[in-house]
Amino acid sequence: MPLTRDLKVGVQLHCLAVKTGFDVYVYVGNSLISLYSRCEDLDSSYNVFDKISVRNAMTWTAMIASFAQHWEIEMCLEIYHRMRCSALKLNDYTLTSLFSACTGTGILGHGKNAHGQTIRIGLVKEGHVCLSLMFQHGVQPVMDHYSCIVYLLGRCGLLGEALEFIQKMPISPNAVIWGSLLSSSRLHENVCIGVHAADNLLLLEPDCTTTFLQLENLYASAGCWDKARL
Numbered sequence: 001m002p003l004t005r006d007l008k009v010g011v012q013l014h015c016l017a018v019k020t021g022f023d024v025y026v027y028v029g030n031s032l033i034s035l036y037s038r039c040e041d042l043d044s045s046y047n048v049f050d051k052i053s054v055r056n057a058m059t060w061t062a063m064i065a066s067f068a069q070h071w072e073i074e075m076c077l078e079i080y081h082r083m084r085c086s087a088l089k090l091n092d093y094t095l096t097s098l099f100s101a102c103t104g105t106g107i108l109g110h111g112k113n114a115h116g117q118t119i120r121i122g123l124v125k126e127g128h129v130c131l132s133l134m135f136q137h138g139v140q141p142v143m144d145h146y147s148c149i150v151y152l153l154g155r156c157g158l159l160g161e162a163l164e165f166i167q168k169m170p171i172s173p174n175a176v177i178w179g180s181l182l183s184s185s186r187l188h189e190n191v192c193i194g195v196h197a198a199d200n201l202l203l204l205e206p207d208c209t210t211t212f213l214q215l216e217n218l219y220a221s222a223g224c225w226d227k228a229r230l
Helices: 002-020 026-038 042-051 057-069 073-087 092-104 114-136 143-155 159-167 173-186 191-205 209-221
Strands: none
Touching: 002 026, 002 209, 026 042, 026 057, 026 092, 057 073, 057 092, 073 092, 092 114, 092 143, 092 209, 114 143, 143 159, 143 173, 159 173, 173 191, 173 209
């Protein structure tokens, strides 16, 4: 009900903006994009975006964020690539929204089919590009951004690449990153990397029972029953 009520009010405000001529202002358009997105009406959100003749960085970012919030990863990446081809510069919020799309999209939960795997690997590449762009635009990546890359690599089964990425990080990995690598190792039954991740995780959180449980499940999934019982 609240979303329905808010959408009705939003449509009324949109009609008022059109009647008064304020819909031509880019800041009004940006607000309408966000409004329709929050009301889960992506078609209207995109229609507003499509009709804005002069877009600023926030217009593109608002549209990217809208698709990212609703896991519309292909449209999110399409808008992102179109923005990169424009004369506008990416900003911190744009890049953060793209990272959010890469890690939050439901496609990562799909099975190991060819289509899903191709998209997941594509997201890894986009994540790397996004990280590179951050440095180029003077935006300092934070731990969450590095964690995104590790998560994506791990979900794709690229565990060696994930470990190498962690080792080359300019900042010390935290428990979330090692935990992500451990979970991916269990998913893909890679005992060697999983044990390495667990050892580093236990150095940071020595009393974490969840780590021991994940390690036990890893050994069990790989058929190492003697080690699983230890």
